[in-house]
Amino acid sequence: MKRIITVTVINQSGVLNRVTGLLMKRQFNIESITVGPTEQPNRSKMTFQVHVEDENKIEQLVKQLQKQIDVITVKDITDKAIVLRELALVKVISPPQIRSEMNSIVEPFRATIVDSGKNVVTYQVTGDPDKIEAFIDLLKPYGIKELTRTGATAFARDMQKVQAPQLSILKQ
Secondary structure, three states: OEEEEEEEEEOOOOHHHHHHHHHHHOOOEEEEEEEEEOOOOOEEEEEEEEEOOOOHHHHHHHHHHHOOOOEEEEEEOOOOOEEEEEEEEEEEEOOHHHHHHHHHHHHHHOOEEEEEOOOEEEEEEEEOHHHHHHHHHHHHHHOEEEEEEOOOEEEEOOOOOOOOOOOOOOOO
């Protein structure tokens, strides 16, 4: 089973190595990892997709990650309402005579052309991993020359209820 773990850390040299080392020691297979700065300048957020055989190990992993020196917060957001995105760049063999056909195929995915050559086109597509997989599967028959994907990045949705603004009635 795949689990999505987010870890907010102090942005210092060696933190990523210590966190991934802990995952390695516990024999978790990291399927995807992204790291980037947050809204606070000295903090970074790591998003891991890990494959887990035993669900009990996740709770243990979260507790051990929380004990790490530069770790601020650890969350297993797998079972929460989340926003999750991934980016893929796909270079496809695309002679000029089939480009319009390809463009009509990729249009529903809202993919954009980021580079174009005589016989190749590079598309950029973002979305959840299933959308990325479907996009790649549609392009395979045309001949994918090169493919690269970021890891998934995610956070929990804000579940606060939005209250309607109070209207004040002016008395005259």
